[in-house]
Amino acid sequence: MLRTDINELLAQTGPRTPMGDLFRRYWQPVLLAEELPENDCPPVRVKVLSERLIAFRDSEGRYGLMDEFCAHRGVSLWFGRNEEGGLRCPYHGWKYDVTGQAVAVPSEPTTSNFCANVKLKSYPMVKRGDVLFAYLGDPAAQPPLPEWEAYTVPDGQVFTSKRLQECNWLQALEGGIDSSHVTFLHGGNLESDPLFKGSKGNEYNKGDLKPFFEVVDSEGGLLIGARRNAEEGKYYWRVTPWVLPNFTMVPPRGDHPVHGHFWVPIDDDNCWAYSFDYHPTRQLTEAEVAAMRAGKGVHSANDPSYRPLANKDNDYLMDRESQKRGENYSGIEGIALQDSSLQESMGPLVDRTKERLVATDAGIIKARQKLYKAVKALQDGVEPTGNRAKDQKVRSVAIVLPADQSFVEGIGEAMVAEPAKPHTSV
Amino acid sequence: MSDHDHDHATGPRSVPSGPSSCAEAATAKEAAYRIDYPLSAARNTRVVALDDEAERIIRSAALLEWGQARFFSITDPGEVLAEVDGSNVPLDEVMTDTNTVVMVASSGENATAVAAIGDLARERGIMTAGLVVTPGALTSDALFHLRPHARILLVPAEEDDLIELLRATRA
Ligand code: FES
Ligand SMILES: [Fe+2]
Numbered sequence: 001m002l003r004t005d006i007n008e009l010l011a012q013t014g015p016r017t018p019m020g021d022l023f024r025r026y027w028q029p030v031l032l033a034e035e036l037p038e039n040d041c042p043p044v045r046v047k048v049l050s051e052r053l054i055a056f057r058d059s060e061g062r063y064g065l066m067d068e069f070c071a072h073r074g075v076s077l078w079f080g081r082n083e084e085g086g087l088r089c090p091y092h093g094w095k096y097d098v099t100g101q102a103v104a105v106p107s108e109p110t111t112s113n114f115c116a117n118v119k120l121k122s123y124p125m126v127k128r129g130d131v132l133f134a135y136l137g138d139p140a141a142q143p144p145l146p147e148w149e150a151y152t153v154p155d156g157q158v159f160t161s162k163r164l165q166e167c168n169w170l171q172a173l174e175g176g177i178d179s180s181h182v183t184f185l186h187g188g189n190l191e192s193d194p195l196f197k198g199s200k201g202n203e204y205n206k207g208d209l210k211p212f213f214e215v216v217d218s219e220g221g222l223l224i225g226a227r228r229n230a231e232e233g234k235y236y237w238r239v240t241p242w243v244l245p246n247f248t249m250v251p252p253r254g255d256h257p258v259h260g261h262f263w264v265p266i267d268d269d270n271c272w273a274y275s276f277d278y279h280p281t282r283q284l285t286e287a288e289v290a291a292m293r294a295g296k297g298v299h300s301a302n303d304p305s306y307r308p309l310a311n312k313d314n315d316y317l318m319d320r321e322s323q324k325r326g327e328n329y330s331g332i333e334g335i336a337l338q339d340s341s342l343q344e345s346m347g348p349l350v351d352r353t354k355e356r357l358v359a360t361d362a363g364i365i366k367a368r369q370k371l372y373k374a375v376k377a378l379q380d381g382v383e384p385t386g387n388r389a390k391d392q393k394v395r396s397v398a399i400v401l402p403a404d405q406s407f408v409e410g411i412g413e414a415m416v417a418e419p420a421k422p423h424t425s426v
Numbered sequence: 427m428s429d430h431d432h433d434h435a436t437g438p439r440s441v442p443s444g445p446s447s448c449a450e451a452a453t454a455k456e457a458a459y460r461i462d463y464p465l466s467a468a469r470n471t472r473v474v475a476l477d478d479e480a481e482r483i484i485r486s487a488a489l490l491e492w493g494q495a496r497f498f499s500i501t502d503p504g505e506v507l508a509e510v511d512g513s514n515v516p517l518d519e520v521m522t523d524t525n526t527v528v529m530v531a532s533s534g535e536n537a538t539a540v541a542a543i544g545d546l547a548r549e550r551g552i553m554t555a556g557l558v559v560t561p562g563a564l565t566s567d568a569l570f571h572l573r574p575h576a577r578i579l580l581v582p583a584e585e586d587d588l589i590e591l592l593r594a595t596r597a
Contacts, residue, residue, distance in 0.1 A: 212578070345448065348452075348453070366587065
């Protein structure tokens with residue numbers, strides 16, 4: 001269980017909330033690059049951390065992210081004309097550049113310097129790989145650009161999708177940390193999904209259905225090791241990193257691409273799951289990308305607004321027959337919707353005073369505690385971790401180690417991302 | 427054509443509606459109707475310190491208010507435990523009518539006692555957790571002695587992890 005006040009503190013990320021202040025120390029994914037595909041393309045509404053923003057790409061390819069509403073009379077700039085180096089409000093023609101600076105106020109005399117004093121609040125937004133990251137915090141505290149390995153590999157080695165999840169971000173994050181659900185909820189997918197099947201690791205998974213867990217504190221967050229019996233005197237380890245505040249990665253299987261997620265708050269009742277697959281040393285194959293686009297692996301089949309086709313309005317296409325046959329443990333198709341259907345069913349913000357946690361939830365308990373401490377530390381002026389390259393250059397790992405080794409020491413450098421270094425997977 | 431003639435394989439799916447549909451049930455408004463009643467506490471969580479440093483940590487946790495948790499120290503061979511109030515309790519009794527044992531260790535002493543707890547827990551289906559409170563150390567004897575006997579381990583654990591774990595599990 002968790003006290004109501006702490007639950008709300010961790011869940012609420014709007015401006016001037018304690019958790020919102022923490023989130024505003026990190027670059028966060030706010031759009032897929034495909035949403036602003038070319039210069040002067042249509043602007044896109046962005047809601048993140050409970051702020052209504054408009055994103056656009058100007059005639060020179062510069063990205064802008066700013067207050068959605070025109071400074072004049074509050075019209076949404078979604079209706080704006082994206083032309084000649086700026087976004088123009090269609091009501092009275094006020095025009096803004098990518099920094100939010102008004103560059104034309106045609107309703108005023110041409111000699112007036114009125115527009116110099118009109119500026120919409122704006123935030124820096126950069127493209128890394130196929131994702132646009134933005135920083136909504138104090139410019140003086142802006143961390144270095146994101147260095148996640150998935151977004152530093154060459155083009156063609158990463159694929160990112162996003163999907164709407166209609167619940168608070170913390171419920172979604174906790175699913176990424178909760179390693180003990182995998183055997184149950186996703187048990188049916190290991191051998192059927194093209195993005196998981198056929199690895200040696202899967203054999204260990206199936207051979208030992210009751211993993212042991214070790215939760216290791218790290219500077220940037222946690223490493224959650226799930227340990228299963230392998231050959232005599234050896235353990236098969238799957239190591240999931242969580243990096244503050246909202247990044248988790250799934251341990252790899254064989255030579256399949258590696259996947260992970262950012263759980264980005266939209267407002268306190270909704271979040272985006274940004275889900276990526278990348279391979280550190282090779283191009284993704286056409287077949288892999290096709291499977292990802294089709295919603296396999298950690299991805300989902302979505303409508304054009306990135307809401308999953310299976311959603312709460314159609315009961316996630318619940319299939320009781322497949323539940324009975326054991327193909328899908330919950331009767332819902334696909335990892336992503338298996339998770340989000342259950343997390344949404346808890347309600348937008350689950351009442352954590354009613355939880356009956358058990359010892360194997362220690363990873364979740366510890367993550368909440370680390371988030372809480374980071375919030376408190378920031379209030380005392382201590383900068384958080386997780387926004388520095390050394391925290392972000394982390395890999396998930398699957399490995400077989402001798403039984404008498406700490407998994408962190410056994411893994412050693414395998415957990416550290418380096419260009420063109422093969423990943424450690426079983 | 428009557429309703430019964432629909433070809434269910436290819437025909438349009440009916441759209442779920444009403445109180446039993448996910449769309450309706452997963453709203454904040456509906457969440458408020460989740461019924462409210464006292465939840466059962468964890469059943470008699472036992473917290474066991476394996477060395478002096480661990481004992482210091484569990485003693486300070488024991489000062490807080492708990493539902494049914496009890497706090498002990500153990501030394502090899504582990505047949506009898508000392509409860510924080512000073513009384514001696516046989517291991518068999520400590521491991522009766524409980525569903526979780528949390529072991530706290532810093533040094534790796536008393537490995538025989540750990541195994542005694544672990545064996546009994548396995549036999550009786552009791553959940554085991556371990557906190558390795560050796561500061562900064564990823565590898566330690568404490569880790570290796572606890573590892574075979576704790577379903578989940580925190581490495582390294584901070585002092586307040588014990589309190590958080592007990593609180594979160596309603597001990
Ligand atoms: S079994 Fe875990 S939420 Fe129900
Ligand atoms: Fe999951």
